[in-house]
Amino acid sequence: MQIEDKEINGFLIDEFNQYSLEAGKTQGVCPLCSADRQPKNKKAKCASYDWERGLGTCHNCDDSFQLHTYQRKGNSTKEYIRPDESIIGALVETKVEEWFKTRSISKQTLDDLRVTEGVEYMPQTGKSENTIQFNYFMGDQLINVKYRDGRKNFKLYKGAEKVFYNVNSVVGYDWCVIVEGEMDVLALHEAGIKNVISVPNGATLNSNNLDYLDNCIDYLEDKSKIVLAVDADEAGRALRQEFIRRLGAEVCYLVDFNGNKDANDFLIEHGKNELRDVVNSSTQVPLEGVSTLRDVEGELLDFVHNGFKPGFQVGLKNFDDIFSTYTSQFITVTGIPSSGKSDFVDQMCIGYNKNYGWKTAFASPENKPNYLHAHKLMRKTWEGMPTKADVGSTKWNQVTEQVNDNYFFIDADRYTLDEVLKKGAELVKRKGIKCLVIDPYNKVRDVNSKTEDVNRYTMEYLTKIEVFAKKYDVLVMVVAHPTKMYKDKDGKIEEPTMYNIKGGGEWYDASYHGLLVHRDYDAKTVKVKVLKVKFQNLGENGAEAHFTWEPKSGSYIPLASNMAENEPMPWET
Secondary structure, X not given: OOOOOEEEOOEEEEEEOOOOOOOOOOEEOOOOOHHHOOHHHOOOOOEEEEOOOOEEEEOOOOOEEEOEEEEEOOOOOOXXXXXXXHHOOEEOOHHHHHHHHHOOOOHHHHHHOOOEEEEEEEOOOOEEEEEEEEEEEEOOEEEEEEEEOOOOOEEEOOOOOOOOEOHHHHOOOOEEEEEOOHHHHHHHHHOOOOOEEEOOOOOEOOEOOOHHHHHHXXXXXXXXXXEEOOOOOHHHHHHHHXXXXXXXXXXXXXXXXXXXXXXXXXXXXXXXXXHHHHHHOOEEOOOOOOOOHHHHHHHXXXXXXXXXXXXXXXXXXXXXOOEOEOOOOEEEEEOOOOOOHHHHHHHHHHHHHHHHOOOEEEEOHHHOOHHHHHHHHHHHHHOOOOOXXXXXXXXXXXXXXXXXXXXXEOOOOOOEHHHHHHHHHHHHHHHOOOEEEEOOHHXXXXXXXXXXOHHHHHHHHHHHHHHHHHHHOOEEEEEEOEOOOOEOOOOOEOOOOHHHEOOOHHHHHHOOEEEEEEEEOOOOEEEEEXXXXXXXXXXXXXXXXXXXXXXXXXXEEEOOOOOOOOOOOHHHO
């Protein structure tokens, strides 16, 4: 039965009813266990079908199955290599089986999760090695393979898509467990917890690129509880925080392995029952908006020992000398028309990406069309003007891939604040953005506001932005045009302040930081002035950084630094 353009439970259906089950029936034969029954029981209706969710549940074998194959929404445009199942090695035999026993993993678990062994070339050793093979399936398709040799060297199948390991196991459950490695999946399966998945590439302290989450988010969106049982080290804690940011604190629960590094180590030391108990006793992420000293004790001790954490900087020396920021905050950027506000915000986003790998989403009606905005970002990344001769070159391909993977343009026929923040939340989950740009605010209206009072409207608007920034640990930059502009005695337009924006004092009071971008056409320079910093350790109110603008790259070139090389920052004196 073929159904085109049919959507069920967030999936686009390619082929409905892959088990030849009778469509529309709520009860029927289980395709998983019926073949193993005695002939007289083969047609027993032991399963319930949920066609809306595309799932079936068997009351005999207590397993779940999909009623269809599907193509995930929002599939990446990247082309992946799909491994052929012929590469899967043999089920593990005596020698490998004995090694797994030392890790408290049984042969039954290895067979359940289709762990195999075979010879594979390992680039770390430069030769073919006997390897353990963790096979990544999605539905009934082999998506990836991870190889592990006896020296703990790993590799994934080259060019294959990254997905969660054992992702099929969470289908039909309203909760699941996420761990950091395949061995931990085996450990929890051994303990009787089957609905467990692992990240494909572990955790690293300096990288939270969860590209596999974009590929698998559909499997998690219906979960009311997600237990994060990652490694109890610094990299694991960083991974845990990124999952909380992406998935939402309201559904995330935490596991304490009581001094053990991970689930497998805990299994070896304490056994199946205690491992199952420690996962089942996971605690919810602390209530948002309510804290006690114990909740912030780690940060408190870090502050006592090390002082303020340094703010994030854009990589422009003279600007970094006077301004930095944290995430979970928002910056108001103002200036008279054609002063370079949007261009400087682009420069900041480029800098954050180069320094920290941050991705940015733009809700920028005034930067349309998107290809021209993308071209501006390309020039800054390229540090020059790409020409027709550059198209298809190595550098062209590198820069276009960099811009494509790190900057996202929110499109709308009619921009509204709620829709932009909703799309921003999706991009946090799927792409991991750390910056959101609203440019300009007056073209991204809060249409749901019921007040006609300008000040109240402004405060409601900025409160929504602040809530979003805090919830998703994102830096939001809002470009706001002044509505009142005055000329001095020489006829030049005076520098505006945040009080010149419509809603005046609310902008100054609510913003964490304020920046002025002001162009001096006579001197052919651009000044960036700090109008406000909320915390003294992040900058200096009233300080200025001066730039020339390089037209080919569209980049800001610092003039002489505002401070002597060794002059202390204001808060250090």
